[in-house]
Amino acid sequence: MKDKKELKGVEKAAILLVTLGAERAAQIYKHLKEDEIEKVSIQITQLKAVSPDVKLEVLREVYNDILAREYVEQGGLDFAKSALANAMGEERAKRILERVQRSLEGNPFEFLDKADPEQLIMLLENEHPQVISLILANLSPEQASAVLGGLPDQVRYEVIRRIASMESITPDVLELLRTSLQTRISTMMGGTAKVGGPELVAEILNRVDSNVEKSVLEKLEKEDPELAEQVKNLMFVFDDFMLLDDRDLQKVIRSVKDNRDLVLALKGATEELKEKFFKNMSQRMALMLKEDMEVMGRVPLREVEAAQQRIIQVAKELDEAGEIVLQRRGAEEEVFI
Structure with missing residues (x-):
């Protein structure tokens, strides 16, 4: 270390x-x-x-x-x-x-940290090395190194030399430079940078508590039903396990660390979905879960939803790792050959 x-x-x-x-x-x-x-x-x-x-x-x-x-x-x-x-x-x-x-x-050039390095290189290639060095000194090391690598050798040397000997600079100069760069990068991108959309909303809602998710979707359904439907189609919810391939569902079940999560989650599932889960586990495990569900009795809805979210998170991690493929309602079915 x-x-x-x-x-x-x-x-x-x-x-x-x-x-x-x-x-x-x-x-x-x-x-x-x-x-x-x-x-x-x-x-x-x-x-x-x-x-x-x-x-x-x-x-x-x-x-x-x-x-x-x-x-x-x-x-x-x-x-x-x-x-x-x-x-x-x-x-x-x-x-x-x-x-x-x-x-x-704060960092006046924080907005440049999220810009495409290629665009930044195009933006800065005709600037004086002093200006480039000032900007790179205010970027994250990752972004600064990506931009530096795309500059011509001689410019690269001059920039590094000036960064190494750089001292303080007045806030007025930084603000003037920041404003100029923001205007130019907006013009370069044509004002069409994608910063939101239903995909982002779905991704955000998939990460929040179920209460927040319900509240947002209910309001969205009242104000813009079409948009609400788009978002819901892009989200993965517990009922979507019905769409999962049996082998993929078996991987999800094996990856759930606490069987109590399966017991709680299935208490709030449809009979059809319960059966799908049970048929993708051993008979012994299915019998044990059914008995635990009966013994458990009534439980708060929030506990059921929290358990379902934890299992969904397990599935998403497997999906991101390329071990399973999650299908969402309304999405085009992925074809395998």
Whole structure:
């Protein structure tokens, strides 16, 4: 494992979440954007052994940043600088405050991080190396490296040299450059970039609690029935397991870690769907689940829906891994040869 000084921000975030545990990590996920969740989740899967010292340093850094933010909010930067310097020395206080300031101010070029690198290269290829270096210095390392790789050799060298020697720049200049770039990239893309649509709505609703999903769909059905139908056709719901190939359903059943989820989920299923599940498991397992369903008695609907969502999530993970193929109602049936 790397030393803490060599860790990227996303690696520190992954270590923090793993250290805090699954329950607290889930609470933090609720406050992150979807692309942030994706990046951190991927990083968590790639984490190897993390020493206790590295975990402690990451926790200490997060604590100090939170402390600094509180000081800034209470009395401004001067108060925060004085309080932190008294607590941990001037040099360390300065580093922490610089980090917090960058976070509070935000990144004026954040919109470029989601742009196609090829478009950025076209946008910047005729710019002066000083302008290019300023922009790349404000992009994520991944996006900056992708753009840098597409620049001519001589320009690439000049840009790297200027980034290495770059110092502070006034906010007015950054804002002027940001506005100019936003206008030009919008013109280049012709104003037709796809940023939403029924597909995105379906994907979002597939990830929220069932109560939120129901509420949104009910309102959508009242205001725009046609759009609501489009969204529902793009979503995968528990009843759609009826469309699943038997072998794929068997893989889903085997991948469900807690049989109690199957018991709860099937309590809210149609008789036809129950039978489909039962015929795709061993007779012994089917008998055991049926007995558990009878013994369990009445359960809150929210528990049934939560169990169904967990099984749906298992199926989606298998689908994304290419192990099964999920069919949705209204979607064109995939043909295999």
